[in-house]
Amino acid sequence: MSGMPAFEPGGYGVYVHVPFCAVRCDYCDFATWADRDHLVDDYVDAVVTDLGRQRAAGVPAASTVFLGGGTPSLLDGSQVARILGAIDRSAGAEVTIECNPDAIDATRLAAYRAAGADRLSFGVQSMSAHVLRTLGRTHDPANVARAVALARDAGFTRINLDLITGTPGEHLDDWRHTLDAALALEPEHLSVYALTVEPGTPLGRRVASGRAPDVDEDAQADAYLLADDLLTAAGYEWYEISNWSRPGEECRHNLGYWLGGEWGAAGCAAHGFRSGRRWWNVRTPERYLERIAAGRDPASGDEVLAAGAAAEEAFGLALRTRAGARVDPAAGTVVDELRTGGLLRSSEDRVVLTPRGRLVASDVTARLVLAGGVAPA
Numbered sequence: 001m002s003g004m005p006a007f008e009p010g011g012y013g014v015y016v017h018v019p020f021c022a023v024r025c026d027y028c029d030f031a032t033w034a035d036r037d038h039l040v041d042d043y044v045d046a047v048v049t050d051l052g053r054q055r056a057a058g059v060p061a062a063s064t065v066f067l068g069g070g071t072p073s074l075l076d077g078s079q080v081a082r083i084l085g086a087i088d089r090s091a092g093a094e095v096t097i098e099c100n101p102d103a104i105d106a107t108r109l110a111a112y113r114a115a116g117a118d119r120l121s122f123g124v125q126s127m128s129a130h131v132l133r134t135l136g137r138t139h140d141p142a143n144v145a146r147a148v149a150l151a152r153d154a155g156f157t158r159i160n161l162d163l164i165t166g167t168p169g170e171h172l173d174d175w176r177h178t179l180d181a182a183l184a185l186e187p188e189h190l191s192v193y194a195l196t197v198e199p200g201t202p203l204g205r206r207v208a209s210g211r212a213p214d215v216d217e218d219a220q221a222d223a224y225l226l227a228d229d230l231l232t233a234a235g236y237e238w239y240e241i242s243n244w245s246r247p248g249e250e251c252r253h254n255l256g257y258w259l260g261g262e263w264g265a266a267g268c269a270a271h272g273f274r275s276g277r278r279w280w281n282v283r284t285p286e287r288y289l290e291r292i293a294a295g296r297d298p299a300s301g302d303e304v305l306a307a308g309a310a311a312e313e314a315f316g317l318a319l320r321t322r323a324g325a326r327v328d329p330a331a332g333t334v335v336d337e338l339r340t341g342g343l344l345r346s347s348e349d350r351v352v353l354t355p356r357g358r359l360v361a362s363d364v365t366a367r368l369v370l371a372g373g374v375a376p377a
C-alpha cells in the first residue's frame, strides 16, 4: 500500500472565506453573494482586524493558509497582501488562493505571488462549453488555458484545477474531453467533485420542474472511475477521495482537515477547529462586519465532540485518504467481506479504499464503525 501523503502533523492552518462572486453559478449554494461589491473594502478590513485579534491571542504560526470562497480572486493584490500580512506564517508555508479563470489578470497574479501566495486553485468544472452553460459558469474553456498560462508567467509552480462530474447533459465523451484538456494544461493537482443538485438553486429548480434531468449516479460513478484511470496513467497519484496530485504536490492545507490538523478561521461562514473545539462563524458578510466592529467573537456556534464521536470522525476522514485508517481487529469479518467485494485493500492493521470503494465510502465507513473497527488512539 502507498504511504502517508506529505503532511506535517501538528501544523496549523488558516482558512479565510471571501464571500463575493461576480455572478452566482446556477448550481451553487455556498455562502457567497453576487450583489455585495460595496462591502468588499470593509470586509477586508474586518478580516484583517479578526486575524490581528487571533494573532494577539497567541494562535500558532500558520504552516498553511487557504483563501477560499466565493471568489477570492475578486480581491486585488493589495487586499490579498493585507490579509496575508495579518497572518503569522512559518517558513515555507503553503498559501493557496482560489481563482475564477475569468477574474484574474497578470498584474493581480504577480501581486498575489509577491504577497506570499504559492498555490492557485482554479474553478474550472468542465472544458465543454455546453456543460459550463448548464452550470451557469461565465468562463469558457479558452479562458482556463489563458488563466493557467498567466499563472505560470507569474511564477506559480503549484496549480490545481477543480472539475465537476455529472452535470445534466454531460456525456462520458464530454467528461473524457474535460479530463484530456485539463491534463494538457499540466496542473500539479486535480480535484474531481460529483455535482450535487441543491434545492433552491436555479439548477435545482430546473431539475425539480423536469426542465433538466437529474444527476445520474451510475454515470457519475463511471466518470469517477474514468478520471482515476486517466489521471493515474498520466502520473498523478490519488490521495483523497476527490483529489489527485503529482507526487509531493498534495494540498497540505486540506490534508490538515483529513488527518487531524487544527486550523483557524476568518470571515463569514468560515469554520475552525482547535483543541477539540469546532466552531463556525456567522453566515452573512453583514453580520460578520457587525460582530467585528463591536469587538465580538464572530462565531455563531460551536461544539466539542465526545471522545467516541471524535474517534469515529477521525476514522472516517482518514479512510478518505491514501494512507487509509487503522482498523480494530474486531471488524475482521467485515474487512474480509469488503475486501472480497473489491471495496477495500488491507495490510496489517490498516485499510484503504479501492477506486470502487471510494464511490461508496460513507457506506463502507458505516459498516466498519458498526463492526467495532474504530481502533483506539
Ligand code: SF4
Pocket (backbone or CB within 6 Å): 020, 021, 023, 024, 025, 028, 029, 030, 032, 069, 070, 071, 100, 123
Ligand atoms: S464561482 Fe464558485 S462560489 Fe461563486 S457562485 Fe460560482 S460556484 Fe459559487
